[in-house]
Amino acid sequence: MGIEKNDPKLTAFALGELDETEQAAIQTEVERSPALRQAVDEIRETAGLLTKELQGEARIGLSKDQRQAIEATAVGAALLPMTLRAEGGLGCRLMESEPRPQGSDLHTPQGIGTTTKTNSTGSRRLRRYWIPASLAASVVVIVGAGYSLIPRTFSSLSRARELGPSGDRLVCAENAKGINRDIERTALLSEESNRAEYKRRMAPTPGDGTVVAKEGEGRGVDLNFTGGGLATLPPALYSHNVFLSLDPRENGSNGYQVPFAPGPNEAGAQRLAGARSTLGWVDSVEAGRLRMPPDGDAFSTEAFDAIVESPFLAIAQHPLSTFSIDVDTASYSIIRRILNEGALPPPGAVRIEEMVNYFTYDYPQPMGDHPFSVNVEVADCPWNGDHRLARIGIKGMEFAPDERPPANLVFLIDVSGSMQGPTRLPLVKESLKMLTGELSKDDSVAMVVYAGASGLVLPATSGHHKQAILAALDQLQAGGSTNGGAGIQLAYDTAAANFIEGGINRVILATDGDFNVGIVSQSDLIGLIEEKARSGVFLSVLGYGMGNLQDSTLEKLADKGNGNYAYIDSLDEAGKVLVDQIGGTLMTIAKDVKIQVEFNPAQVVAYRLVGYENRMLRARDFNDDTKDAGEIGAGHTVTALYEIVPVGVEVELPEDIDAEGVDVPVEVDPNAIAAADGVDDEEAEIDPLRYQTVAGTAPVAANGELMTVKLRYKAPDGDVSERIDYPVTDLRLTLDDSSDDFAFAAAVASFGMLLRGSAHAGELTYDDVSELASTGLGEDASGYRAEFIALVAQAKALPDARPAGN
């Protein structure tokens, strides 16, 4: 071979640039030749010299301004670069979706935060916090619910769109000369209405909630609680003015944001103490630490509403039972997740109707004029042998995949910091990829993301161009805080822009629901979605994540947004919701579906609707088409269970059944109802009773009917409801005679009752539930029923398996 001294390869060898084989080969040669060895040494010596000299060369770098401008841009994450230069040398970053002006110069945020805050004297003052430039990276800006700040002097910002009621959030900088600027508030809530709203929503419960210190661009930093409910601020935040968001667990809504200055800062301590008196639950402030009263159990910020179980109602006072159907399935997935983590779910997470509806039942397809079939089965009540159990099952019409109308979908994806973690954004991506796989060229997908700001990351793209959609999904990253309101607005605007008449128009929201910027009050968010629902665009809410899942908010969003809510905790679940049940998830075949049941007093003394507590309607709402109710998707089954006390059986009825918390329709004297003529006036009337007249029981009551089930529904794009009446006769079936589906549905319901500690569970045990479920296993092609039985065993095995009765 003979490598020469002067061979570039020798240099490459000397510098370690050759691959293994060549390196080894030349090594051999070098070892054999002193001349080569010397050459190599010389090369290396020179190389060393060069390295030393060059690395010692004059250092230059970016200016501080430039560097900070880069960092500021980075905070916006991969979403939207947005920096505007304004006159007078002020730079601002607008958290909104606008293209960056070409050649814009970038200025350093030098760390001024502004906010409004309410203080205990009731006046609203602007506060400006000056923070040294060296801490510029830790600028704190919080905008509380309903506030926003837009500097008046920035003409370039006047074209900023108003994103929802609370507008945009702004981080502003000033140059060293400290130019004053005017801050203008947009949507304002008076302090009185804030406080009233707050009180309305909260029962002051000690120990609830999490303290979230917001640092930087409103990015949340969870404080770590120690056992006694002490939260310690990270030392890095000690010298900063930090805002706390006190987030009550119940109702899932954010409380107020109050400033909290830790450390020996009297003013800070006082401010917080003031907050305590307003909010009623911050116990005390120690230097650098915030003490929350103990008694809080899990320190997650998951928010589940409290549920008050419906009691038995006497027919005499309540001949009519009215409720909205619900196809959400989230509660079951959530319970499954929590049980698999080895804990019992909070009672507020147990929505029995969602558990029962998680499973599909073998109800027959509709054959008549209506888009769904109604099927009722009555048999023994498994948990009380004296009672009957009536199962009302609705089956939505199925569509073959190629019969599905074209879909205009907007994926609305939460990419805020809280969406990091394998069960969150990555699972969202996989879920939506699965869904994308089911789409065709007639469908279109657009993608909106939201974090601190929102942006359209994929314009409406044909379902044919799957690569583009998948690529857009792949690029998503989590970071920042959560401005859900802005995202919702943009998503619906996008859906509206691509509206398909007669097709499927739907926003698919994937989030943990942890909104903490912009519109943060649950009621405002829901108000926004209600308004948006009127546009004819439907909604699917996919909940992800654990520890901060805002179940309550998500359920309400789906409810008010004409939508369905599912909780996705695994690829399997994603497949179920977005592939197996894609028809149901995407295609609404009937909306505002309400059920009203009238019981026959000749047969029934009292009844209890199992579940549907937060779906109850007033009797007159049944005929009122302006009242919103649930949607049924293609192929969906909806099941409702009534526990019925037959005539001749004694039942204990609660004394004051209209007590606070029980949302029963305030019925009047049945005579008055019977006297109504049932004609729809301007205000919807309650139907005249079938089984009762002014004089007492109607003759028809003697026909042996148990009850009449009435349904109202509208076409997806319709405004006038249609009605189905379905009289039911009890065929005296025993539990053995009943169908598998009946047994299984009853088993799921009883599981829910046990998990809730229901007073009606009687002597029911987990073993009873498993046994009942086993008799109803049926084919179980999907394996979900078997999974349920395993879950029951899991619950039974937990230490606190049977919580004390309610």
Add this chain to the structure above:
Amino acid sequence: MNDERPATGRGWIAEVLDQYEGPLTRYAARLTLNVESARDVVQETFLRLCGEDPTKVNGNLPQWLFTVCRNRALDVRRKEGRMEAVTTGQAEVRAASEADPAAVAEHREGAAGAMRVLSTLPEKQQEVIRLRFQNGLSYKQIAAITTLSVSNVGFLIHTAIRTLREQLASRRL
């Protein structure tokens, strides 16, 4: 409780800045022959980086950075019409004059003449030498950045080292 890590974008960018801000600016200055322009070029490079997906770029970061920087720098140079060849010491002086004076002084004193010799070499050799010995890049990376072939790069480095060696040796005599 979920453990919040810093927002991916911002934390990552800061790290990359720490590591590459200086080297890139130094590198760009050689190309633009003007420190201010070099700073702009580097800033633009980083801003472009902000728009990239870290997982895509991380495997290849120095290459990406230097390539983007180089292209931008050459654009700038073309636009600003400074096409004259780098003459002896010219670039060095310019760059040095706007750099940290203390470092400059130290550099001048400590130089065994290696830097002076280096500055007499053809531009391409200088660039490649700097990429290798100042920025620790491999032949492959350098090839990608400069759009040369790996053997070109090898040849340039080899020649530069040899010239340097000969010149230094002859000076010492």
